Amino acid sequence: MSGFRLRVRLDPAPDHRAQLAAYPDDDLWPDFAVVTSGMIAIDLGPHAIGYRHGRLTPLPAGTASPAAWLPDYLGGLLHRLASAVRQLQPGQSTTAHLLDAPAALTFTREEDDQVTVSYVSAGRRIYTVRVPLAEVRAAVAGALDEFLTALLAINPRLAGHPDVVALQAHRAALAGSA
Amino acid sequence: MVLPRPAGWLRLASLLAAALLVAACGASASPGNPPGFGPRSRLITPTPAVAATPRPASSPVGISPYTVVRTYADARGRTITLYYGRAVGRRGDWGWAHIIGKHLKGEWLDGGPITTFGVIGVTTPEAVQEIIGRAVREDGQPDDVARGRREYRLPVQNGRYEVLTVVGSDGAIITAYPDGPREVRR
Numbered sequence: 279m280s281g282f283r284l285r286v287r288l289d290p291a292p293d294h295r296a297q298l299a300a301y302p303d304d305d306l307w308p309d310f311a312v313v314t315s316g317m318i319a320i321d322l323g324p325h326a327i328g329y330r331h332g333r334l335t336p337l338p339a340g341t342a343s344p345a346a347w348l349p350d351y352l353g354g355l356l357h358r359l360a361s362a363v364r365q366l367q368p369g370q371s372t373t374a375h376l377l378d379a380p381a382a383l384t385f386t387r388e389e390d391d392q393v394t395v396s397y398v399s400a401g402r403r404i405y406t407v408r409v410p411l412a413e414v415r416a417a418v419a420g421a422l423d424e425f426l427t428a429l430l431a432i433n434p435r436l437a438g439h440p441d442v443v444a445l446q447a448h449r450a451a452l453a454g455s456a
Numbered sequence: 457m458v459l460p461r462p463a464g465w466l467r468l469a470s471l472l473a474a475a476l477l478v479a480a481c482g483a484s485a486s487p488g489n490p491p492g493f494g495p496r497s498r499l500i501t502p503t504p505a506v507a508a509t510p511r512p513a514s515s516p517v518g519i520s521p522y523t524v525v526r527t528y529a530d531a532r533g534r535t536i537t538l539y540y541g542r543a544v545g546r547r548g549d550w551g552w553a554h555i556i557g558k559h560l561k562g563e564w565l566d567g568g569p570i571t572t573f574g575v576i577g578v579t580t581p582e583a584v585q586e587i588i589g590r591a592v593r594e595d596g597q598p599d600d601v602a603r604g605r606r607e608y609r610l611p612v613q614n615g616r617y618e619v620l621t622v623v624g625s626d627g628a629i630i631t632a633y634p635d636g637p638r639e640v641r642r
Contacts, residue, residue, distance in 0.1 A: 311630065332568075354622075379568050380569055380634070
């Protein structure tokens with residue numbers, strides 16, 4: 279079983295989907311991150327991050343439970359995840375904070391290109407897993423791929439949006455170095 | 457409820473309506489906008505405009521998401537706008553209605569973790585607006601979170617918590633809520 283796995287689901291509100299479909303004739307407002315809202319599921323080792331009624335709930339990795347899907351401004355979160363992983367230098371840590379939740383993924387890269395990935399909730403480290411850097415990069419590249427595929431299926435012209443251009447560059451860089 | 461996206465003229469009309477609401481509520485006249493306030497905010501006063509505040513976030517009565525609730529200026533003079541936004545109880549909610557619904561009243565509807573302003577003793581809409589304003593004004597070095605989006609943090613309760621305010625690339629407040637400290641506890 280993979281030690282670090284991300285699944286994403288683009289799920290914009292109907293009016294935001296209409297904005298996406300009309301781009302570039304209509305602009306994306308109030309922000310690309312909001313208009314591309316969705317969900318993310320995070321597996322760390324044997325655990326999936328899950329919540330029931332706002333409280334952390336132990337779930338097995340790969341679960342199909344709806345409790346494992348965390349809502350967020352997905353397009354914005356993927357910017358953060360990609361930047362955090364691309365900026366990761368040996369001996370350093372980076373963080374990707376969810377936009378609408380008191381939670382984050384922290385990445386600490388060791389000298390041997392192993393990465394400690396932790397899920398932090400309200401300032402406390404909840405789950406931690408140690409995986410190769412290549413696996414972390416591949417997980418984020420895969421999430422970007424899933425997101426961008428779903429987004430461009432709504433409207434291929436979104437490929438010209440500056441945020442999409444930036445996310446595509448992240449995907450290419452992460453996939454190329456994975 | 458799905459709110460259709462208004463055309464540009466309708467957005468302008470919303471701003472004018474907000475200005476009228478503020479005037480009708482007796483808000484004091486502003487001596488002028490702080491540096492950095494753009495043409496949109498010149499239509500209203502940058503002082504508190506709380507006309508939209510008392511309405512419950514989940515009210516069936518629609519308010520345009522483009523209604524300006526309040527404007528702030530950050531430490532560098534950039535305009536930060538709190539729009540009414542929306543809270544229909546699903547992904548894509550944002551702005552004042554979302555902050556009140558999810559992060560003050562704790563209307564937890566679509567999963568994931570949640571914190572509410574109550575954990576830091578902030579219990580009224582007016583107090584939420586004030587602490588968001590403090591975060592925006594006092595964090596002189598907000599994190600740049602991709603393409604002009606910013607995240608302002610204000611430590612509170614001796615650093616046990618931080619108020620986090622996320623601002624979109626054109627200065628609209630997306631969300632705000634209490635978070636744990638940036639420094640991870642073990």
